[in-house]
């Protein structure tokens with residue numbers, strides 16, 4: 342399909358008075374069509390240099406954000422599946438784009454998984470029990486983060502206030518797998534220490550163990566034989 346072959350950033354919105362396609366979709370008598378100059382030759386601006394064509398992007402921000410999400414998902418998935426080890430996906434996204442896309446994903450996941458808690462925090466109400474002890478807050482970028490006791494510690498902002506992630510979510514699993522691969526297959530405890538520099542996973546130990554138990558490389562190094 343044409344939409345698959347041409348990237349969204351090259352699509353523009355045309356006003357109705359210059360959009361030739363409207364003649365067909367809104368109905369036109371064959372006699373009128375015969376004399377319709379625009380139908381046969383295209384809109385008048387086709388006669389002008391391309392730089393002067395009207396360019397009204399279709400929600401550019403949405404296109405950009407979707408592109409970032411797409412790239413980050415592909416990037417994360419390549420670590421999980423190991424299928425695209427030599428893929429160039431990772432090379433086509435800058436560190437900044439990667440970070441921004443990840444924040445978009447985290448914000449989206451939090452918005453679904455912690456919807457009620459976010460509303461309570463914004464209304465200055467007390468969170469429900471599992472989260473209360475973390476003293477969570479929503480930062481300027483709408484990311485739900487751990488608050489509390491490390492506020493004055495000499496650590497990075499992310500380490501002091503890691504972003505919250507739900508336990509049973511695909512993004513959480515992908516991120517755990519990403520860290521596990523990136524840091525050369527550490528054990529559960531070390532992996533948790535690395536992840537908490539950026540993310541606070543609810544019931545982290547279970548999420549981490551689940552990923553490590555499925556890692557073929559770790560199994561080869563330290564096989565655990567299941568007895569009946």
Ligand SMILES: [Zn+2]
Pocket residue numbers: 521526527553556557558559560
């Ligand atoms: Zn491993």
